Amino acid sequence: MSATTLAGADLARTGESYLECVGRADEFAAIDLVLGLLRAGADPERLLLGLIAPAQRRIGELWAAGEWSVAREHGATAVSERAVAAIIAHVRPRPTRGRVTVACTDGEYHALPTRLLAEVLRLRGWRIDFLGANVPGPHLITHLHQSGPDVVALGCALTTRLPRAHATITACQAVGVPVMAGGGGFGANGRYARLLGADAWAPTADAAADRLEREGVPALPAAPGALAHLGDEEYTHLRRRRAELLERAMATLACVYAPLAAYGPRQLEATAEDLGHLIDFLAAALYVDDAPVFTDFIGWTGSVLGARGVPAEALRVGLRVFHDELRDFPRARHMLVQGIEAAHVTGADQES
Template sequence: MTVRTTQRPGPDLDPGVYRDQLWAALREGDEYAAASAVFEGLENGLGAEQILLEVIAPAQGRVGEEWAANRMTVADEHVATAINERVIAALAHHPAGRVRPEHGRITVACVEGEWHSLPARLLSEVLRLRGWRVDFLGAHVPTPHLIAHLHRTGPEAVLLSASIPTHLPTAHAAITAALAAGVPVLAGGAAFGPDGRYARSLGATEWAGDARAVARLLLEGLPRPDPTAMHLPIEDLPHLADQEYTMIARTRAELVRATLTGLEERFPPMREYTARQRRHTAEDIAHIVEYLSTALYMDDVRLFTTFISWTGEILTAREVPTHTLGLTFDVLGAQLKDFPRARALLDQGRAAVTDSPHTPIPGNGKPA
C-alpha cells in the first residue's frame, strides 16, 4: 500500500479548514469531533502526512500558545494533548496510515526527563508513512534503557527528542552513550535551539528542524560513529572544568529554599501568601535555577535570557508583579558570589527583563 505524502492542497483542499475544526474540538474537549475532523480531511483528499504535519501539529502548537497567554489551564492543555495523541493513534490504524516498511529500523525516543512526547510521536508516524520501521520508545527514556535497546536492535539511527532546554545535560549523556554504541544520533526538538546550535555543541551526528528534514537526512544516510573511539562529554564542553554547573546543580534544592526565604524578607507581601502561592513561587524559583545551571552547562547566555524574557511575559499574563524577578536575581546572586559565570548570567537576566516593554522592573530590580 502506498500513501501519497507529497500531495499539495488545491483551492478546495485546504488543511486550514480541518485544522480549525480540530482546534474547536480540542477547545471543547471533544475527542469524537477531533477524530471526525481528521478523517473528514482524509476522505476529502488530504494525505496522512499532511494531516499530521499541517493539521495536528499546528493545532498542538496553538495549545501551548493559549496556555502561555493564560487562556487555557494546565488541565485544558492536558486534555487537548491527550485527544491529539488518541487521534494520532486512530490515524495510524486507518488504511491511509498503514504502509509496508521498505527501509531500515529507526529508534525514536524522548531523552530522560522529557515528558513532551507528542512531537516525537508525530515524527514516528511520518517516518512510518515514509516506509521506515520505527521503534517509538515514548517519553522519559532513561539513558541506560535506551542504550540497552540500541544494542539489542541495532537501528540505523536513533532520533532523540527534547522540548525543554533544561534537559540538555541529560541529552548530552544520551548522545555520548549512543555514539559509543556505534549508533548515529539525529537530534530534534525545541530544546536544541531553532538552528540546532545545541545539538552540534553536544556532539550529535545531525540535527533537523522538522519531520520532513529528518526523513530527508535518513534517506541520504547518516555516518556511523566509531564505537572504539574514546570520547568524554567534557571534550565537547571544556568550560565545565570550572565546576560552576556541577556545584549549582548539586545544591539546587538548597538554593531554592534559601532564595524563597530571602525573597520573603525582601518582599513583605509574600508573608501573606497562601500555601498554594508559596508552592508556585518555589516552583518558579526552581525553574530559574534550572535554566541558570543549564545555561552554565552550555555556556550560552541566550538560553537563560530567552527563558527569563518568556517568564516575564507569563507573569504579566497572570498579573503577577514581575519586579520579583529582579529580587530573585539579587537573592540568588548573594548566594553565588563565588561563581562569576553564574553572576554574569543573572545580570544578563535582569537586563533582559528590564529591557522588555511588557515586564518592567521598577528601580532596576529594587522595590518600587
C-alpha cells in the first residue's frame, strides 16, 4: 500500500486492524503492520498521526465507556509506544535543524501524545531530546542548562496539571528558553497556554512542526503576566486542605448517601478517588479562573459513572457535600453550584 492509498477507507480499515492488534497487546503484530506499511511506501508522519493517534483516542473512548479495563488500556498504550519507536528506528531521520527539548509537565503521565510530537519534529529534521512523562521542573531546568535547546515543547493532557505547567513555563523562560505548549490540558484554542504565558501554542503535532518551520523559534516575552485572581488564595487553601476535605467528604457522604453503606473496600477506594478528582479539577478551575474546567469535567465524569452503573445522584451528593464544606470559598462555591447543575443535566441525559 502506497502513501497515496493510505487514506480514507483504506486508512479506516488499517486502523481497525491496528486497534485489534494493540487491543490484545500483540506487540509483534502491531509492529509488523506499521513496518509493512512503511516498506510499501507509506509516509511515516501519516502513520503516526493518521493511524496511531486516532487509535489511541479510540482506546480512551473504549475505557471511558467501560468496554476496556484499565489494564487493557495500559497494555494497548504500551504497544503503541513500541510501534512509534519501531517507525522511527526504521526511518532514522538525521537532524538538519535546531534542538528541541520535548517533555510532559510535572505530574503528567499521558506521554504518548507528547511522544508523537517529538517524533513528528524529529521527522521534520529537528534534533530531539524527549524526556518523557512527569518531568519535575527543577530537573528539566538542569537539562536545559546542560543541553542548550532552542525551545521547549511542553505537553499537558489534563487541566489539573496547569499550575505545575505554569511553574515550568516560568522557569524555562527565566533561563532564556522559550516554551511551545500543546495538549488538551491547555484548553480549546490554547487559551490557558496564553493565560500562563507560553510563548507559542499548537493544537497538534503537525501544527507545531508547521509553526516552527513557518515562524521559527518563538521569542521570549518582555515580562511574565500575573494571575490577579489568585490573590484571594482560594486555590492555595484548597490544595492545602485537600486531604482533610476528602476525609470529611467521605464521612459526610456515608451519612447522607445510603447506598454507600453497602460498598466494599474497592468501591470505597474508587469513590474516594473520584472525589479527589473533583477537588483537583475544582482547584485547576480556580487557578485559571474558568468554571468550564470544572463543569466540563463534571459532565464527562457523569457519563463515565453512568457507563459503570453509578447513579447520577451519587455525583450530585458529592458536589453538595463539597459546597457545604467550602463555606469561606466564594469562587469555589459558585463553581460547585454550576457543577451541580451540570450533573443534573448529565443525569437527565442518562434517564432519557
